[in-house]
Amino acid sequence: MVFLEIVFDAGDLSRSGSDRDAIETALDKALSDAGLGVVTGGGTGRYASIVEVEIYDSSKLEQGLQLIRRTLTSANAPPSTLIKGSQPEKLVIRLG
Numbered sequence: 001m002v003f004l005e006i007v008f009d010a011g012d013l014s015r016s017g018s019d020r021d022a023i024e025t026a027l028d029k030a031l032s033d034a035g036l037g038v039v040t041g042g043g044t045g046r047y048a049s050i051v052e053v054e055i056y057d058s059s060k061l062e063q064g065l066q067l068i069r070r071t072l073t074s075a076n077a078p079p080s081t082l083i084k085g086s087q088p089e090k091l092v093i094r095l096g
Contacts, residue, residue, distance in 0.1 A: 002055040003040075004085045006068070010047050012078035020049040023075045027051060030071045036064045069095065 006027070008020060020042060028039035031053065042051040055064040065083065072081055072095055079096020 002058050002061050002064070002085060002087060004053040004055065004068070004083055004091075006051040006053060006072070007082040007084060008049040008051075008078065009080045010044070010049055012080045013049055016076050016078040018076045018078070020044055020051065023072065023077055024051045026075045027053065027068065027071050030067055031055075031064065034063075034067055036060055036067060065093065069093075 006023075008023075013020065024039050024042050031037040031039065036057075037053055037055040040052045040054050043049070053064075053068065055061055068083060077095060079094070081095040083091070083093040083095070085091035
């Protein structure tokens with residue numbers, strides 16, 4: 001398993017016209033439909049919003065990341081969005 005955090009700057013997310021809940025729903029559907037993973041949680045604070053994702057099989061991480069990036073782009077997530085992970089190795093990917 002691989003756990004990822006998708007981090008949105010709160011101001012950028014608001015300006016993009018997107019909504020964390022809508023993005024979370026879209027990600028969960030895309031990952032579940034593909035059999036790659038699931039959204040495990042999320043939250044919103046003053047400066048950032050986070051969606052937590054679990055990819056079931058670490059050998060399919062790259063496939064999962066491609067799907068996550070496509071879904072975020074389709075959901076109009078801001079370019080400043082970060083995909084972060086630490087297992088099995090440290091990972092930080094900027095959407096834009």
